[in-house]
Amino acid sequence: MEGLASLKVPFQATPFLSSRPKTWDLPTQLNFYKRNSFSTFSVRAQVESTDGSSAVSSSGETVTETLKIKEWEVGMLQNEVASSQGIRIRRRPPSGPPLHYVGPFEFRLQNEGNTPRNILEEIVWNKDKEVSHLKERKPLISLKKALENAPPARNFIGALRAANERTGLPGLIAEVKKASPSRGILRENFDPVEIAQSYEKGGAACLSVLTDEKYFKGSFENLEAIRKAGVKCPLLCKEFIVDAWQLYYARTKGADAVLLIAAVLPDLDIKYMIKICKLLGLTALVEVHDEREFDRVLAIEGIELIGINNRNLETFELDISITKKLLEGERGKIIRERDIIMVGESGLFTPEDIAYVQEAGVRAVLVGESIVKQSDPGKGISSLFGKDISI
Numbered sequence: 001m002e003g004l005a006s007l008k009v010p011f012q013a014t015p016f017l018s019s020r021p022k023t024w025d026l027p028t029q030l031n032f033y034k035r036n037s038f039s040t041f042s043v044r045a046q047v048e049s050t051d052g053s054s055a056v057s058s059s060g061e062t063v064t065e066t067l068k069i070k071e072w073e074v075g076m077l078q079n080e081v082a083s084s085q086g087i088r089i090r091r092r093p094p095s096g097p098p099l100h101y102v103g104p105f106e107f108r109l110q111n112e113g114n115t116p117r118n119i120l121e122e123i124v125w126n127k128d129k130e131v132s133h134l135k136e137r138k139p140l141i142s143l144k145k146a147l148e149n150a151p152p153a154r155n156f157i158g159a160l161r162a163a164n165e166r167t168g169l170p171g172l173i174a175e176v177k178k179a180s181p182s183r184g185i186l187r188e189n190f191d192p193v194e195i196a197q198s199y200e201k202g203g204a205a206c207l208s209v210l211t212d213e214k215y216f217k218g219s220f221e222n223l224e225a226i227r228k229a230g231v232k233c234p235l236l237c238k239e240f241i242v243d244a245w246q247l248y249y250a251r252t253k254g255a256d257a258v259l260l261i262a263a264v265l266p267d268l269d270i271k272y273m274i275k276i277c278k279l280l281g282l283t284a285l286v287e288v289h290d291e292r293e294f295d296r297v298l299a300i301e302g303i304e305l306i307g308i309n310n311r312n313l314e315t316f317e318l319d320i321s322i323t324k325k326l327l328e329g330e331r332g333k334i335i336r337e338r339d340i341i342m343v344g345e346s347g348l349f350t351p352e353d354i355a356y357v358q359e360a361g362v363r364a365v366l367v368g369e370s371i372v373k374q375s376d377p378g379k380g381i382s383s384l385f386g387k388d389i390s391i
């Protein structure tokens with residue numbers, strides 16, 4: 001005989017996992033899921049049949065199931081650590097907990113537990129999947145070999161400093177960007193190498209090349225092609241890094257710098273990735289959006305380049321006064337003392353915008369939309385700065 005109980009319970013969402021209870025009864029289950037942030041769920045309870053056999057038992061878990069469970073638990077614990085640092089982006093696998101996780105009960109999460117809560121979370125979950133597939137095809141060992149043939153890493157920060165000193169204006173990181181989730185397609189006839197060469201001619205110090213395909217219509221082929229075409233500006237691989245493997249991959253494709261997003265990566269990951277970057281000769285641009293992220297990043301040793309993204313990647317809200325707000329007071333002082341280069345990112349369209357973020361304390365800017373949309377992107381740079389910065 002099999003019974004079916006289905007209930008929907010509204011709960012407060014707070015990402016959290018405690019250890020798995022040893023015994024399972026319905027109230028324990030409910031409390032467990034309540035503590036673990038699932039705002040609604042349905043329970044399919046398989047009731048013991050009259051002959052005493054149950055459909056699933058926790059003691060009957062196979063080794064594979066146990067491993068899957070452990071993997072899920074580790075993921076949940078990582079989220080717990082991240083959330084204690086104020087990180088809202090969860091790294092939970094979209095599949096949710098494995099079936100048969102809860103002994104005699106089968107749980108199927110049907111809510112935000114397995115649905116991304118915002119665009120950044122969706123991108124990150126997708127990236128996790130993408131990277132795990134890529135890793136199977138190109139394990140780290142083969143990437144390490146490919147490193148030997150990679151073009152040498154160039155000095156990203158040096159190029160920004162030199163441009164800043166030469167022009168008296170923020171050094172420009174010009175972005176090769178075809179599309180974005182917030183703006184859609186920015187440029188129809190998109191030739192990445194042509195755009196990169198035009199930027200270089202127009203006085204860009206460095207370039208940023210989007211490599212995410214699904215949401216930004218970028219690619220690693222673009223990055224590689226720009227590097228192979230002989231563009232001298234150092235290249236930032238603009239990717240959602242969730243795994244150290246991607247650092248190696250970016251380097252083999254000719255990147256000189258990578259982006260690390262503090263809204264996605266817990267402190268320990270940033271520390272670890274910074275070390276690997278140094279090992280590979282890559283510059284890390286660590287991106288923050290609010291005070292808490294900025295303070296976390298300032299507490300990490302060895303950081304030389306910090307970007308303030310004026311766009312909230314969870315909501316797309318754009319506000320260039322964020323750069324000013326974050327650089328006021330004590331934080332600005334620390335930056336000057338440590339000689340960290342600050343980059344004003346996103347939403348910069350006019351010479352007034354450039355002057356505003358420069359006044360706030362940045363020595364570099366990262367610009368995509370306003371210049372990539374121009375028929376001649378290099379000339380777009382002169383309009384953006386209000387003067388020709390190539391000379």
Ligand SMILES: O=P(O)(O)OC[C@@H](O)[C@@H](O)c1c[nH]c2ccccc12
Pocket residue numbers: 175177238287309345346347348366367368369370
């Ligand atoms: O096109 P804009 O508004 O000039 O923005 C460029 C750049 O700052 C933006 O593309 C960006 C900043 N941080 C990111 C992280 C991921 C993807 C994109 C971004």
